[in-house]
Amino acid sequence: xxxxxxxxxxxxxxxxxxxxxxxxxxxxxxxxxxxxxxxxxxxxxxxxxxxxxxxxxxxxxxxxxxxxxxxxxxxxxxxxxxxxxxxxxxxxxxxxxxxxxxxxxxxxxxxxxxxxxxxxxxxxxxxxxxxxxxxxxxxxxxxxxxxxxxxxxxxxxxxxxxxxxxxxxxxxxxxxxxxxxxxxxxxxxxxxxxxxxxxxxxxxxxxxxxxxxxxxxxxxxxxxxxxxxxxxxxxxxxxxxxxxxxxxxxxxxxxxxxxxxxxxxxxxxxxxxxxxxxxxxxxxxxxxxxxxxxxxxxxxxxxxxxxxxxxxxxxxxxxxxxxxxxxxxxxxxxxxxxxxxxxxxxxxxxxxxxxxxxxxxxxxxxxxxxxxxxxxxxxxxxxxxxxxxxxxxxxxxxxxxxxxxxxxxxxxxxxxxxxxxxxxxxxxxxxxxxxxxxxxxxxxxxxxxxxxxxxxxxxxxxxxxxxxxxxxxxxxxxxxxxxxxxxxxxxxxxxxxxxxxxxxxxxxxxxxxxxxxxxxxxxxxxxxxxxxxxxxxxxxxxxxxxxxxxxxxxxxxxxxxxxxxxxxxxxxxxxxxxxxxxxxxxxxxxxxxxxxxxxxxxxxxxxxxxxxxxxxxxxxxxxxxxxxxxxxxxxxxxxxxxxxxxxxxxxxxxxxxxxxxxxxxxxxxxxxxxxxxxxxxxxxxxxxxxxxxxxxxxxxxxxxxxxxxxxxxxxxxxxxxxxxxxxxxxxxxxxxxxxxxxxxxxxxxxxxxxxxxxxxxxxxxxxxxxxxxxxxxxxxxxxxx
Amino acid sequence: xxxxxxxxxxxxxxxxxxxxxxxxxxxxxxxxxxxxxxxxxxxxxxxxxxxxxxxxxxxxxxxxxxxxxxxxxxxxxxxxxxxxxxxxxxxxxxxxxxxxxxxxxxxxxxxxxxxxxxxxxxxxxxxxxxxxxxxxxxxxxxxxxxxxxxxxxxxxxxxxxxx
Numbered sequence: 001x002x003x004x005x006x007x008x009x010x011x012x013x014x015x016x017x018x019x020x021x022x023x024x025x026x027x028x029x030x031x032x033x034x035x036x037x038x039x040x041x042x043x044x045x046x047x048x049x050x051x052x053x054x055x056x057x058x059x060x061x062x063x064x065x066x067x068x069x070x071x072x073x074x075x076x077x078x079x080x081x082x083x084x085x086x087x088x089x090x091x092x093x094x095x096x097x098x099x100x101x102x103x104x105x106x107x108x109x110x111x112x113x114x115x116x117x118x119x120x121x122x123x124x125x126x127x128x129x130x131x132x133x134x135x136x137x138x139x140x141x142x143x144x145x146x147x148x149x150x151x152x153x154x155x156x157x158x159x160x161x162x163x164x165x166x167x168x169x170x171x172x173x174x175x176x177x178x179x180x181x182x183x184x185x186x187x188x189x190x191x192x193x194x195x196x197x198x199x200x201x202x203x204x205x206x207x208x209x210x211x212x213x214x215x216x217x218x219x220x221x222x223x224x225x226x227x228x229x230x231x232x233x234x235x236x237x238x239x240x241x242x243x244x245x246x247x248x249x250x251x252x253x254x255x256x257x258x259x260x261x262x263x264x265x266x267x268x269x270x271x272x273x274x275x276x277x278x279x280x281x282x283x284x285x286x287x288x289x290x291x292x293x294x295x296x297x298x299x300x301x302x303x304x305x306x307x308x309x310x311x312x313x314x315x316x317x318x319x320x321x322x323x324x325x326x327x328x329x330x331x332x333x334x335x336x337x338x339x340x341x342x343x344x345x346x347x348x349x350x351x352x353x354x355x356x357x358x359x360x361x362x363x364x365x366x367x368x369x370x371x372x373x374x375x376x377x378x379x380x381x382x383x384x385x386x387x388x389x390x391x392x393x394x395x396x397x398x399x400x401x402x403x404x405x406x407x408x409x410x411x412x413x414x415x416x417x418x419x420x421x422x423x424x425x426x427x428x429x430x431x432x433x434x435x436x437x438x439x440x441x442x443x444x445x446x447x448x449x450x451x452x453x454x455x456x457x458x459x460x461x462x463x464x465x466x467x468x469x470x471x472x473x474x475x476x477x478x479x480x481x482x483x484x485x486x487x488x489x490x491x492x493x494x495x496x497x498x499x500x501x502x503x504x505x506x507x508x509x510x511x512x513x514x515x516x517x518x519x520x521x522x523x524x525x526x527x528x529x530x531x532x533x534x535x536x537x538x539x540x541x542x543x544x545x546x547x548x549x550x551x552x553x554x555x556x557x558x559x560x561x562x563x564x565x566x567x568x569x570x571x572x573x574x575x576x577x578x579x580x581x582x583x584x585x586x587x588x589x590x591x592x593x594x595x596x597x598x599x600x601x602x603x604x605x606x607x608x609x610x611x612x613x614x615x616x617x618x619x620x621x622x623x624x625x626x627x628x629x630x631x632x633x634x635x636x637x638x639x640x641x642x643x644x645x646x647x648x649x650x651x652x653x654x655x656x657x658x659x660x661x662x663x664x665x666x667x668x669x670x671x672x673x674x675x676x677x678x679x680x681x682x683x684x685x686x687x688x689x690x691x692x693x694x695x696x697x698x699x700x701x702x703x704x705x706x707x708x709x710x711x712x713x714x715x716x717x718x719x720x721x722x723x724x725x726x727x728x729x730x731x732x733x734x735x736x737x738x739x740x741x742x743x744x745x746x747x748x749x750x751x752x753x754x755x756x757x758x759x760x761x762x763x764x765x766x767x768x769x770x771x772x773x774x775x776x777x778x779x780x781x782x783x784x785x
Numbered sequence: 786x787x788x789x790x791x792x793x794x795x796x797x798x799x800x801x802x803x804x805x806x807x808x809x810x811x812x813x814x815x816x817x818x819x820x821x822x823x824x825x826x827x828x829x830x831x832x833x834x835x836x837x838x839x840x841x842x843x844x845x846x847x848x849x850x851x852x853x854x855x856x857x858x859x860x861x862x863x864x865x866x867x868x869x870x871x872x873x874x875x876x877x878x879x880x881x882x883x884x885x886x887x888x889x890x891x892x893x894x895x896x897x898x899x900x901x902x903x904x905x906x907x908x909x910x911x912x913x914x915x916x917x918x919x920x921x922x923x924x925x926x927x928x929x930x931x932x933x934x935x936x937x938x939x940x941x942x943x944x945x946x947x948x
Contacts, residue, residue, distance in 0.1 A: 019880040024873065024887030026824020026864035030890065033823040125809065157923040202828040202836055202924050253826070253890025254924050286829040499888025499925050667884045674927030675887065702833035702922065710918035710928040 009516045010508045011730075014667040017504040018518060019497075029252040031223045032205035032283045039208075040069055042269055042282040044714035045117040045134050046291065047109035048360040050143035050695030051158065054107055054136060059117060062133040069276055071134060074104040077271055080237045080730045086224050088262055090331030090418070090665035094170035097162060099359065100329035101263050109138070110326040111361050112697055113291025118268050120280055128712045130660040144335035145325035145695035147358040148300050152764065154773055158326055158359040167324045168332045168357040172339050174414035175350030180315040184306035188386045192527030194375045194744075196298040196323065197687040199368045200496075200707060203253020205293060219246045220270050223253070224526075225260040225496050226536035231528040234270055245270075249526025257368040260538045261329050265292075279333035290700040295689055296334060296368035298323035300376050303353075305383040311398040315350035316343055316383075324357045324363035330355055334365060336418050337470075338372030341741070342380045344413070344423070345430055345633060348401040348767055351414075353516075361695040364494040367538065369679055370740040373469055378380050378765065381465040381745035385752065387393050397440055402584050403430040403466065410726075417470070417629065425468065425631045427723040428659050430479075434466060436719045437635035437657035447638065459757070460652070461641045463749025465742035467636075470629035471660075471734030472544025472727075474664040478533050479549035481510055481557050485603055487596030489514055491519045494534010495546035496526035500736055501668045505543050506550045508664060509730075514553035515562070515578040515595065533623070540734025543664060544630055548728045548735055551623040556620035561598055564612035568593050568601060613742035630725040632733040634678075636746040638714075642754040647769030649685055649751060651714035657670070658738055659721035662731040670718055675741020677716055682708045683740065684747035688766045793857045797822060798866030806853050812846075815853035816863060824864040824893045828922065835921030838894035839863050841890045845901040845920075862894035864916040867900065875945070876900060885934035887925035894921050899935040907939050 022028050059071040078084050085100035105116050117134055118420040120125035142156035149155055150165040158165055163317075181187060208221040224230050224247075231247040238245070265282055273280040284292065286502040296598065303318030322335040332355075339353040342355070372382070388398040404411050406429030415423040438444070446462045452458040478494040491506050514521075535545070558578065565583035566573040569591060578584050584592035596616075604616050639653040656677060663669045686706040690699040701707040724731025744765045752762040760775045795802045797820055804819040813830075816822045816839070828836035830849045837848040840862040867874050876899050879885070886892040897919070902909055902917050909917070914932055923931065 016881060017884070019889065022862075022890055023886055024877040024880050024896065025868055026822070026893050029888050030823075030826070032817075035818075125807070133869075144911065154924050200924060201888070201890070202834055202922060203826070203888070223911065251890075252888065253828075254888045256924065285827075286831065286834075429886065444905070499890075502888065671930065673886055673927060674929060675925045680928035701831055702829050703831070707922050708927075709920075709922060710915045712919075713915075713928050716927070717919075718931065782924070 008512055010512045011664055012662065013663060015508060015518060017501055018507050019501060019503055030203055030251045030253055031208055031221050034208045034221050034250060036210045036279040039279045039281055040120050040122065040276065041122060041124040041127050042118050042120050042272060042280050043131045044115040044265065045119065045131045046114055047105065047114045047116055049109055049138050049140055050112050051141040052109050052138035053141060053160065054105065054116070055139055056137040057117060058135040062119055062130040063129045064435045065126065065127040065133060068119060068130045070120045070272065071117055071130065072272060073117045074102060074106040075267065077103060080271055080275065081237050083237060086233065086264065087144045088326045088330065090333055092168065092332050094168040094332050096166045096168055096609065099167060099328040101264065101329060103267055107754055108160060110654035111363055112695065113288065113363060115292065116266050118272060119278060120272050125669045143361040143695040145360065145693055147298055147321050147360055150358040150360050151321060151356055158361045159697065164545050165359040166356060167328065167359045169355060170332060170336070171352065171354045172415070173352035177315045177317045177350035177352045180350045181306050181317065184388070185309050185316050186307045186391065187304055188390055189304040190381055190382050190386060191763060192301040192379050192382055194297050194299050194378055195766060196295050196689040197297045197368065197683060197690055198290065198293065199256035199258045200252025201256055201259065204257065204286060204289045205263065205265070206283040207269040208279065208281045209270040210279040211273050211277055217244055217246060218270060218274060221248045221250050223259060223326060224249055224264055225255045226496055227496055227526045227528055227536060228494055228534040230262055230266055231540055234267060235268050238271060246529045247566065249496045252498035255537060257371065258366060259498060260536065261294050261366050265407055286702060287700055290705065291363060291697055294329050294366040294575065295363050296316060296365045297375060299338060301379045302782065303383060305381050305387055307387050307391065310637040311387060311393045313348050313402050315347055316348050317352045320353055320355045320356060323362065323365055324359050325362045326359065329364035333418055334367060334372040338354045338376040340415055341373035341376030341467065344375045345404065345466040346634060347404055358530060362691060369676060371737065371738050372627055373467065373741045374683060374744055377465060377467045377742055378745040381749060382763065385749050396434065398444055399434060399464065400431055401467055404435060405431060411530065421627060423627060426727055427661070428631065428633050429721065429723060430466065430633050433633060433657050433659055433721050434635040436721065437637045437655050440657060440717055440719050441637035441639060441653060441655040459644055459754040460639065461638045461642065461750040461752065461754025463746045463753055464635065464637050465745035465749060467742040468631050469540070469632045469741055470739055471540040471632050472537035472626065472630045473541045474545065474625065474627045476623040476625045477535055477542065477544050477545035477549055478531050479506065479553050480531065480619060480621040481550065481553040481596050483557060483561065483598060485599045488593055490524065491521060491550065492524040492530040493546050494536065495542040496536045498537055500542070500672060501665065502542055505547055505664055505761060510554040515556040515580050517580050522579060528652065540736040543732055544728055544734050545626060547664065547730055547732060548624040548626060551729055552624050553620040553622040557618055560614055561595065563614055564598050564602055565593050565610045568598065595639045613636040626728055628727050630661065630727050630733040632658065632660045632735065632738055634738060634742060636742040638746040639751040640747065640750040640754055642751055642772065647772035647776065651681065651747065654714045654716045655719065656716060656739065657719040657721070659740065660724050661725045662722055664730065664732060672735045673718055673739040674716060676737060677743055678708045678713060680740040680743025681712060681747065684744040684765050685767055688768065792793050792853050793854065795853065795856055795861060797861045797863060804853065805921065808852060808854060810853045812851040812853045813848035813854050816848060822865050825904060826890055826893055828891065833922070835898065836891045836894040838897045838921060840897055840901055843901065845898050861920065862897070864896050867896060875941045876903060876935065879934040879938040879941065883930045883934040883937055885926060885930040891921060891923045894948055895923065895931055899938065902935060903939055903942065
């Protein structure tokens with residue numbers, strides 16, 4: 001099927017979202033809204049040091065405070081745990097040391113914010129009061145604050161017993177890259193850096209755990225993107241059988257990556273609830289979020305591009321140092337993703353990137369919206385701008401000459417995914433997409449605008465960046481579709497909703513097949529009791545994987561409904577249609593049987609045959625396996641004005657042309673892109689998670705760490721291409737991360753263009769006004785950035 | 786830390802809530818935990834994100850920066866009070882129709898901010914609207930649809946008012 005509005009009633013249309021009714025009434029149910037009777041509150045005591053040995057923990061005064069039920073250190077919890085570490089690393093041969101983080105720090109703390117103890121009390125206030133009474137004697141150790149310095153000879157180690165700070169190293173390469181460079185007519189080198197930021201969902205993390213003695217079960221509500229992973233880890237760590245724990249993802253107030261990680265607080269709160277026999281809640285506050293929720297993007301790149309005289313790429317090589325933070329909370333997937341994204345839009349005949357992953361005394365890094373891809377695109381696009389300048393070729397033209405052309409699709413690249421599968425660009429027309437963006441932004445007319453502005457002493461610039469994004473990471477997502485005896489349709493999935501309209505997407509796809517009334521469909525997402533397996537939210541994957549499973553399952557249920565109804569109505573299947581709550585003869589709506597009646601007919605009566613002869617029930621369960629990723633693409637063009645006196649940047653216009661295959665819901669697609677674009681603007685200009693030389697975080701409020709507000713948003717024009725992927729039955733590609741990926745690169749390109757009269761070269765993001773002033777006039781500011 | 790408890794009445798959405806809280810209890814916590822009105826959300830607890838925006842005597846305020854005792858004798862309005870007789874009001878409808886929310890966590894704050902804007906300056910200029918919206922943070926939408934929704938609600942209300 002192709003999901004186009006011409007042939008569908010719901011799919012591909014801007015139907016009302018099923019999530020909205022509760023949320024706009026203030027009736028959402030987020031984790032902090034869950035308050036079972038007898039609830040106790042947890043507060044974590046966190047390390048104030050980036051690196052220190054723990055000499056002693058004395059919790060007696062805290063335990064003695066009225067209203068305090070318990071203070072737990074790792075020593076108190078260890079007897080009830082099968083392992084005191086969170087072993088969550090993705091498989092890779094690249095690791096050079098094991099860095100499984102502890103449930104609580106016991107002998108050494110390795111980043112500010114690492115949890116050392118937990119207090120459980122009658123109220124959050126009391127718990128925090130008591131946490132202040134826990135005495136921890138620390139012996140400070142030398143901290144490692146910078147990932148490049150971390151790998152230098154003689155650097156202190158971020159873990160005192162480690163022999164080095166090298167967490168992992170890996171090389172991605174193909175072709176005789178050095179031989180190509182030896183004879184290439186042109187070589188362009190850059191040293192680039194991208195800095196650390198956070199996801200900053202407006203809802204922080206949180207966990208509520210409730211032991212239920214009647215059912216002998218622990219129910220855990222967590223603001224997580226991966227409830228099934230949390231379930232498995234909780235069962236493993238607490239030594240409980242699967243049925244003894246139920247994990248539920250309630251409404252989640254944004255995820256953007258870090259909520260896919262399993263955190264120490266989740267197991268500590270679950271265990272505390274078991275030990276105390278009372279429900280326990282922990283809600284992260286924003287200051288904790290800055291030091292305890294994973295972050296991303298600190299990377300340092302040394303890269304070089306070889307081209308022929310016409311600007312055609314001959315080779316690409318370099319090295320990358322990636323800041324891993326203090327523990328392995330996910331793996332080496334970010335540097336891998338960054339490097340893989342680098343050449344993806346272009347024909348790059350030879351390639352080698354050597355990655356070193358450095359341990360630092362900072363919050364662990366794991367995917368944040370974009371997951372390395374913004375950095376890889378930034379590196380590639382900076383190189384292409386430099387090559388265009390060096391060769392005297394227009395920046396868009398050099399890209400056009402190198403983009404993978406539409407006629408070569410599917411295009412098998414020599415790259416491999418982290419699972420060792422070949423990267424095959426499945427569909428799309430990248431040069432055409434770039435042309436759309438250029439036209440939308442009036443690229444051709446810009447030099448005149450720039451000249452006119454400069455005549456008035458104003459500095460306008462335009463910039464461009466392309467991206468290709470691997471979306472829909474497999475292997476599967478579970479979806480079951482069942483028509484109940486009431487006639488209502490229940491959909492259960494391992495996918496987890498964190499704001500990306502997952503319920504609407506699934507209800508749309510299922511109702512499309514089963515009567516067209518989304519209000520009859522109830523979607524249960526993120527409940528381990530409702531779905532036996534699941535992977536959850538990451539990698540722009542849920543519409544692709546869960547959507548495909550929902551579509552196939554609903555189609556199977558539809559076939560069975562029509563078959564049974566045909567028997568009941570004594571009509572031919574082909575003459576029937578499902579409309580609302582009934583199956584009817586086409587054109588004769590009074591000849592019908594309700595879905596409820598069909599469901600009851602096949603629910604089984606003792607001693608009687610099931611009508612239709614296709615077995616009982618109206619249900620289907622699917623885990624459609626799609627290993628290959630669907631590659632989405634796009635082009636961002638940004639036009640900026642830079643105030644050379646203040647360093648302030650105004651984005652006058654941003655055009656985003658993209659191709660995510662078919663759109664299930666065009667308005668939701670635009671919404672996902674806009675959110676990503678806003679995040680990308682933040683990464684380009686505002687969001688900088690700062691640490692001092694002692695690895696102390698110095699931007700730990702939203703007044704210091706700036707998120708984009710309404711006034712910083714430029715006019716954005718989104719242009720669409722639809723190249724359906726052959727990889728899934730819906731022809732769709734993921735769109736949740738796309739917006740963020742090319743935007744920092746496009747803005748950097750535009751700023752460099754605006755400031756070309758000053759000879760400014762942009763080699764980093766984010767770019768604050770202070771950074772830009774230093775670049776505009778290094779003498780005046782006293783230092784070059 | 787003070788053990789002194791304060792007994793007083795909070796008036797929220799026209800309804801009286803007799804509560805007993807410590808002086809340090811914020812208005813946001815009192816609304817959520819003592820009045821059971823969990824529609825008001827906390828995003829930063831330091832007055833930047835605006836997720837906890839409620840109206841106090843018609844003015845948008847940060848419920849995380851006020852102590853509950855400061856709201857005694859004032860008229861507090863929260864997201865739960867917007868729907869009229871169970872029916873969504875024009876601003877709520879406009880948020881849904883314009884896809885002005887995704888995860889919905891910041892939404893109650895924006896709805897209350899938008900309510901104040903519509904009540905004080907229904908013909909607000911586009912520039913002033915964007916400026917006013919910059920007091921709250923949203924990580925999902927990129928803001929354009931929120932501005933569009935408030936504009937649409939203003940238009941709908943002026944049309945209704947004219948007929």
